[in-house]
Amino acid sequence: MKRLENKSALITGGAGSIGLITAQKFLELGAKVILVDLKEDSLQKAVESLDNPNASYIVADVTKSADVENYARKAADKFGKIDIFFNNAGIEGVVKPITEYPEDIFDKVIAVNVKGVWLGSKYVLPIMADGGSIIITSSVAGLSGTVGTSAYTTSKHAVIGIMRSVAVEAAPRKIRVNTIHPSPVDNRMMRSLEAGFNEKDAAGVKAELEKSIPLGRYAQPYEIADLVTFLASDESKFMTGTLNVIDGGMQI
Amino acid sequence: MSILKDKVALVTGAGSGIGKQVALKYAAEGAKVIVSDIVEKGGKETVDEIKAADGEAFFIMADTSKPDDNEYLVQQTIEKYGALHIACNNAGIGGPAAPTGEYTIDGWEKVIKVNLSGVFYGMRYQIPAILKSGGGNIVNMASILGKVGFANSVAYVAAKHGVIGLTETAAIEYAPKGIRINAVGPGFIKTPLIETAMDEASRNALVALHPIGRLGESSEVAELVLWLSSEKASFVTGSYYNVDGGYLAR
Numbered sequence: 001m002k003r004l005e006n007k008s009a010l011i012t013g014g015a016g017s018i019g020l021i022t023a024q025k026f027l028e029l030g031a032k033v034i035l036v037d038l039k040e041d042s043l044q045k046a047v048e049s050l051d052n053p054n055a056s057y058i059v060a061d062v063t064k065s066a067d068v069e070n071y072a073r074k075a076a077d078k079f080g081k082i083d084i085f086f087n088n089a090g091i092e093g094v095v096k097p098i099t100e101y102p103e104d105i106f107d108k109v110i111a112v113n114v115k116g117v118w119l120g121s122k123y124v125l126p127i128m129a130d131g132g133s134i135i136i137t138s139s140v141a142g143l144s145g146t147v148g149t150s151a152y153t154t155s156k157h158a159v160i161g162i163m164r165s166v167a168v169e170a171a172p173r174k175i176r177v178n179t180i181h182p183s184p185v186d187n188r189m190m191r192s193l194e195a196g197f198n199e200k201d202a203a204g205v206k207a208e209l210e211k212s213i214p215l216g217r218y219a220q221p222y223e224i225a226d227l228v229t230f231l232a233s234d235e236s237k238f239m240t241g242t243l244n245v246i247d248g249g250m251q252i
Numbered sequence: 253m254s255i256l257k258d259k260v261a262l263v264t265g266a267g268s269g270i271g272k273q274v275a276l277k278y279a280a281e282g283a284k285v286i287v288s289d290i291v292e293k294g295g296k297e298t299v300d301e302i303k304a305a306d307g308e309a310f311f312i313m314a315d316t317s318k319p320d321d322n323e324y325l326v327q328q329t330i331e332k333y334g335a336l337h338i339a340c341n342n343a344g345i346g347g348p349a350a351p352t353g354e355y356t357i358d359g360w361e362k363v364i365k366v367n368l369s370g371v372f373y374g375m376r377y378q379i380p381a382i383l384k385s386g387g388g389n390i391v392n393m394a395s396i397l398g399k400v401g402f403a404n405s406v407a408y409v410a411a412k413h414g415v416i417g418l419t420e421t422a423a424i425e426y427a428p429k430g431i432r433i434n435a436v437g438p439g440f441i442k443t444p445l446i447e448t449a450m451d452e453a454s455r456n457a458l459v460a461l462h463p464i465g466r467l468g469e470s471s472e473v474a475e476l477v478l479w480l481s482s483e484k485a486s487f488v489t490g491s492y493y494n495v496d497g498g499y500l501a502r
Contacts, residue, residue, distance in 0.1 A: 167501040171463035214427030219487045226484040235479070238439070238472035240464055241501020242494040249427045249490035252420045 002030030003233050008079035009033045010071070012062055012120060013089035015042035017187035018137070020049070022086060022225040027052045029229065032079060036060050036071050037089070062089045062116030065123075072123040081129035084232040087120045088137040090155070092189050095148040095196030106151040113155030114162070121166050121177075131174040135231045136163050138179040140247050148197065160243065167241035176240035178231050183247030184209050186218040215248030254282030255482045260333040260385070262286040262325065264316050264374060265343030267294025269443055270393065273474035274340050279307030281478065283338065286329045288314045290343070316343040316370035317362075326377040336381040337388035338481050341374040344393060344411075346445075349404040360407045367411035368418075375422055379431065387430030389485075391477050392419050394435040396496045412437075416492050423490030432489035434480050439496030441468045463498030 009026050013019040014035025023033045032054040037043050043057040058074050060067040075082055093109040117136055141149060142156035160179055167177040184190045194202040210217055227246050230236055245251055261278045265271035267289030279285045279302040287309050289295035295311045302309035312328050314321040329336050347363035348356055371392050382388040397405065398412035419435040426433060440458050446467065459467060476495045479485055494500055
């Protein structure tokens with residue numbers, strides 16, 4: 001039997017690099033997957049690229065409770081119960097010192113990265129199967145500070161609070177809740193942040209960041225997906241309330 | 253599955269409990285396993301179980317609190333299988349139960365020797381062998397008590413905190429050289445001691461510390477160790493992973 005045979009999975013940020021490659025891995029391991037993201041055209045492309053009858057999508061703005069309620073209801077209509085919820089959607093905001101950080105962007109980052117994760121937990125928990133697994137995407141920025149990313153850093157610290165709260169609340173139903181904490185991943189978000197740190201020398205920023213990682217490189221999205229898969233599977237059935245750092249040693 | 257095919261793995265304290273489950277899983281995934289324990293009977297039983305399942309394993313008796321035994325263990329591993337890629341430094345003892353003001357000096361020294369120095373001695377000899385074998389990884393057995401305190405267990409708590417420090421330091425040193433080094437922090441795991449020697453009230457009190465409502469199984473810890481030891485964890489180093497049923501979540 002495949003490791004995720006007969007499991008149903010819901011992935012927010014499903015059109016992004018980590019969400020999409022995780023979906024691919026889940027499908028390979030026998031799960032059925034619904035991708036949730038903001039834009040229909042990206043979702044269509046994502047599902048086409050997966051090329052699997054067990055993949056579908058639902059458009060939603062994770063900051064709006066009506067949208068979240070809707071994706072949870074549709075997922076329940078389709079699968080009955082959800083076994084795996086990868087509560088992953090997030091945005092990076094901009095790179096500016098806090099004294100210059102635009103308030104509207106702070107609000108937006110908190111809305112997506114914190115309220116979106118909270119709303120997801122609120123509306124998906126009731127449709128989850130007992131014994132299911134919720135994985136929340138935090139970051140190494142959830143564990144320490146970086147100059148210029150106050151909104152992102154705040155939001156990624158905050159989701160640890162959501163994770164711990166839901167972990168203790170959902171434990172009686174054997175539902176497990178854990179966070180993952182990647183260091184920079186080789187993807188769109190990092191290209192945006194590299195340019196944010198230094199528009200004129202994004203490549204130089206990348207080289208500096210790589211130097212700060214003992215393994216000497218960024219993570220690849222599939223490496224994050226492997227961790228999410230482990231946390232989603234029954235192999236990790238005694239793991240709940242844990243912080244799972246995947247950072248090439250950056251946080252030491 | 254055979255995610256550890258052609259790898260040579262060493263597990264200390266592999267005659268019982270978590271270490272035994274780690275050895276069984278390594279072998280089931282295709283690794284050649286050196287099963288080490290201070291107790292010959294348990295270690296040989298682990299080897300017999302691995303062989304009965306068509307796996308490859310060999311027993312070497314060692315007291316991990318002795319530097320020479322650790323050196324010998326690595327030498328014999330190379331002698332037997334020609335390489336070393338993976339080590340799980342798992343051997344550990346509980347030590348006496350007493351408040352710090354009454355803790356025996358002997359008890360302290362014994363626990364620190366096995367649970368802390370033993371892990372250092374292990375890595376001290378494993379690392380050069382892993383480098384010569386072209387790289388690999390090490391998983392050190394810490395505990396939730398590597399992060400928080402616990403009454404009447406000062407030596408154990410101090411040693412397990414120390415294991416995390418050893419892990420982080422060695423991880424930085426050897427990340428550029430192809431060795432990943434991580435620590436695992438289990439919650440309270442079902443062992444014969446807890447199952448039989450504890451009265452029901454104490455056992456229930458221990459269970460109540462785990463939001464998931466039960467104690468862990470050795471095999472559940474072994475799954476995490478296996479994952480960290482495999483290429484699937486290729487970007488994980490210097491990390492401390494918990495498998496504790498939510499113990500540290502509150």
